[in-house]
Amino acid sequence: MSGKFADRMQSVHKSFIREILKVTEDPSIISFAGGLPNARLFPVQEMARAAQKVLAENGEAALQYSTTEGYLPLREYIAGRYARSGLNVDPDDILITNGSQQGLDLLAKAFLDRGDGVLVERPTYLAALQSFGLFQPVFHSLTLHEDGVDIPQLEKALHEHHPKIFYSVPTFQNPTGITYSMDKRREAAEALDGQDAIFIEDDPYGELRFRGQSLPPMKSLLGDGSVLLGTFSKIISPGVRLGWMVASPEIMEKAIIAKQASDLHSSCLIQRVVHQYLLDNDIDQHISRIRAAYGSQRDLMVKMIEDLFPKEVKYTRPEGGMFLWLTMPEGISSLDLFHRAIKEKVAFVPGQAFFADGSGDNTMRLNFSNSDEEKIEEGMRRLSKVVSAMV
Amino acid sequence: MSGKFADRMQSVHKSFIREILKVTEDPSIISFAGGLPNARLFPVQEMARAAQKVLAENGEAALQYSTTEGYLPLREYIAGRYARSGLNVDPDDILITNGSQQGLDLLAKAFLDRGDGVLVERPTYLAALQSFGLFQPVFHSLTLHEDGVDIPQLEKALHEHHPKIFYSVPTFQNPTGITYSMDKRREAAEALDGQDAIFIEDDPYGELRFRGQSLPPMKSLLGDGSVLLGTFSKIISPGVRLGWMVASPEIMEKAIIAKQASDLHSSCLIQRVVHQYLLDNDIDQHISRIRAAYGSQRDLMVKMIEDLFPKEVKYTRPEGGMFLWLTMPEGISSLDLFHRAIKEKVAFVPGQAFFADGSGDNTMRLNFSNSDEEKIEEGMRRLSKVVSAMV
Numbered sequence: 078m079s080g081k082f083a084d085r086m087q088s089v090h091k092s093f094i095r096e097i098l099k100v101t102e103d104p105s106i107i108s109f110a111g112g113l114p115n116a117r118l119f120p121v122q123e124m125a126r127a128a129q130k131v132l133a134e135n136g137e138a139a140l141q142y143s144t145t146e147g148y149l150p151l152r153e154y155i156a157g158r159y160a161r162s163g164l165n166v167d168p169d170d171i172l173i174t175n176g177s178q179q180g181l182d183l184l185a186k187a188f189l190d191r192g193d194g195v196l197v198e199r200p201t202y203l204a205a206l207q208s209f210g211l212f213q214p215v216f217h218s219l220t221l222h223e224d225g226v227d228i229p230q231l232e233k234a235l236h237e238h239h240p241k242i243f244y245s246v247p248t249f250q251n252p253t254g255i256t257y258s259m260d261k262r263r264e265a266a267e268a269l270d271g272q273d274a275i276f277i278e279d280d281p282y283g284e285l286r287f288r289g290q291s292l293p294p295m296k297s298l299l300g301d302g303s304v305l306l307g308t309f310s311k312i313i314s315p316g317v318r319l320g321w322m323v324a325s326p327e328i329m330e331k332a333i334i335a336k337q338a339s340d341l342h343s344s345c346l347i348q349r350v351v352h353q354y355l356l357d358n359d360i361d362q363h364i365s366r367i368r369a370a371y372g373s374q375r376d377l378m379v380k381m382i383e384d385l386f387p388k389e390v391k392y393t394r395p396e397g398g399m400f401l402w403l404t405m406p407e408g409i410s411s412l413d414l415f416h417r418a419i420k421e422k423v424a425f426v427p428g429q430a431f432f433a434d435g436s437g438d439n440t441m442r443l444n445f446s447n448s449d450e451e452k453i454e455e456g457m458r459r460l461s462k463v464v465s466a467m468v
Numbered sequence: 469m470s471g472k473f474a475d476r477m478q479s480v481h482k483s484f485i486r487e488i489l490k491v492t493e494d495p496s497i498i499s500f501a502g503g504l505p506n507a508r509l510f511p512v513q514e515m516a517r518a519a520q521k522v523l524a525e526n527g528e529a530a531l532q533y534s535t536t537e538g539y540l541p542l543r544e545y546i547a548g549r550y551a552r553s554g555l556n557v558d559p560d561d562i563l564i565t566n567g568s569q570q571g572l573d574l575l576a577k578a579f580l581d582r583g584d585g586v587l588v589e590r591p592t593y594l595a596a597l598q599s600f601g602l603f604q605p606v607f608h609s610l611t612l613h614e615d616g617v618d619i620p621q622l623e624k625a626l627h628e629h630h631p632k633i634f635y636s637v638p639t640f641q642n643p644t645g646i647t648y649s650m651d652k653r654r655e656a657a658e659a660l661d662g663q664d665a666i667f668i669e670d671d672p673y674g675e676l677r678f679r680g681q682s683l684p685p686m687k688s689l690l691g692d693g694s695v696l697l698g699t700f701s702k703i704i705s706p707g708v709r710l711g712w713m714v715a716s717p718e719i720m721e722k723a724i725i726a727k728q729a730s731d732l733h734s735s736c737l738i739q740r741v742v743h744q745y746l747l748d749n750d751i752d753q754h755i756s757r758i759r760a761a762y763g764s765q766r767d768l769m770v771k772m773i774e775d776l777f778p779k780e781v782k783y784t785r786p787e788g789g790m791f792l793w794l795t796m797p798e799g800i801s802s803l804d805l806f807h808r809a810i811k812e813k814v815a816f817v818p819g820q821a822f823f824a825d826g827s828g829d830n831t832m833r834l835n836f837s838n839s840d841e842e843k844i845e846e847g848m849r850r851l852s853k854v855v856s857a858m859v
Contacts, residue, residue: 081632081664083581086722113533121527128519136512140705142504175731182730190474207729273472314531318735331477338598339573340566344709347735
């Protein structure tokens, strides 16, 4: 009966990462594979108090149907937070979504016809490839340098392919941890100026900076030519599945139609609980605790690489986020390495999954947010042995 | 810049009902327009206790990322509940979704290429037209009699159009309140036997039966040839945005891929809270309170029609659900009537929105679940005046 499924389903498969994560469920394996925040930093008690308050004070409204746009006080809070960092956003330009992942699906629905061009970084966020992939676009990959996308390649691709979308994670990218420099932000904005392509700025990690100076979002340079995606997943909890999209009124109208058709609206109970949590707690203090923890975990992981890994292995030194990215000499397969690593009870994600063009066989992603120092030391010791034996 | 949007966005517009609901926000208007459950019947305190327990006992897991399929104990609970009513379902055949609405989106993604045929009832659930509509199928409408779909039309459409999907709400349909009789269920199942079309059985209201005998779901007759959609929206709360899909392993695989690309998974916090609520409370007792309330509201609304409306106006007498359906003599426009009714401070949904083929101008949907008896009496008195003046 598979002839009955839509064409789009033939080209997509179960997430490779998902399958890998199943392998790593064995508790004896130290896993740097997932992309999980550290659960010990979740504000569990504060969320419980917020839930009590919402249900005691506005229980019926919290449990009833609500508007597609999302809970207005929450959208006002988000707008206020952007205002503090210099980005002027109207609450009406914000749509509440189920994590920023749903933003990708809604934008794909709004923009992509089969065969349309989509520019992505090489490598890029795997689940964006999956979201967009269901709408059967043609992906064009752009080289990602240590300070951001390759500008001549971007200019050429814009002119040659007239893409509908340029998708990017310009700050602490998943998978590489790379951040666009200020110069690169300006150059990319100039290249995009006057083009039809919408710049989708996926920013789940921007608040997780543990050193260096904050940079303005691309949206502050691009205005209506961009859509900014944010999320509470990395600063409060991914289990609430709550994110948002910032877009111009014209795009917002289409996104709301798509959201309505997708699931009517995001849970208003969850929206009100998160809003109550934000009202009653100091989120900046909470985020600074996360930053401090991830910063020292990152430092330890980098130090273990410096101390134990062959010098031929290159790695990124991110100033924030949750990931390190390793590049081994050409010819070393990280998938081979993965199978050997599993035998040594340590896991990571082979990098190839993050490349739209199937390259990147010699790369790997390491997550440092979800392992304490003891696990990082022991896990990196195990991994260094496997890498040293292959390089 | 609208040239950049996808083709699919040109044919869809903001929900008509959504726009109507905005008109009816005026608190002096008595509204039978929405499709809302009665918020006074929501188990607010019980949900608060469930939230406390989940966050106290499993807070970190509830706030972390989780599996796409959904929380296994919740899926086991749902399977157990189906087993009680004679439907044998494996928990692995259940996918947790954001309301049953998301099930429509996932199935559209899994099945529909542009131009594929979709059979719907005339009239049908408006938001299903919107969900499927984004994937640009061709809708074929089948006459809906008081005991279900017209079988010869169904047979003819299956052979002529080779549709991918037949979408139906066979029990207490939205908008009409009509339920397929047992004979009609068997005849429809026979017509579908051996055909490629998947029967999507949307069942949000099945538990809301206030008289007559329960009928088996179409899935018990059709097996793997059908997908059954359920929801907690009408028996616990729509604000939790939690529903589910029951499908064969082959379809489930595609639905999981689509769900993953759409939003990774539904909120595990909400899933655990609803599951805890179900463990700690007697849901059947709760549902019987809802049934009793909606049953007497329905009876009163029917009585008001009998007493006050012109005899030329036909109406359904549903044994459950949330809606009545009125058909006026040909030539009477319910949209004209709507504008006059608003002036008299009473609202309903003009029926045309529920017809894929644009017919139904002389019909209207009345919701009885969300109005108490006083409002039903006064609102129906106002409406009867407007109707009597036109018929």
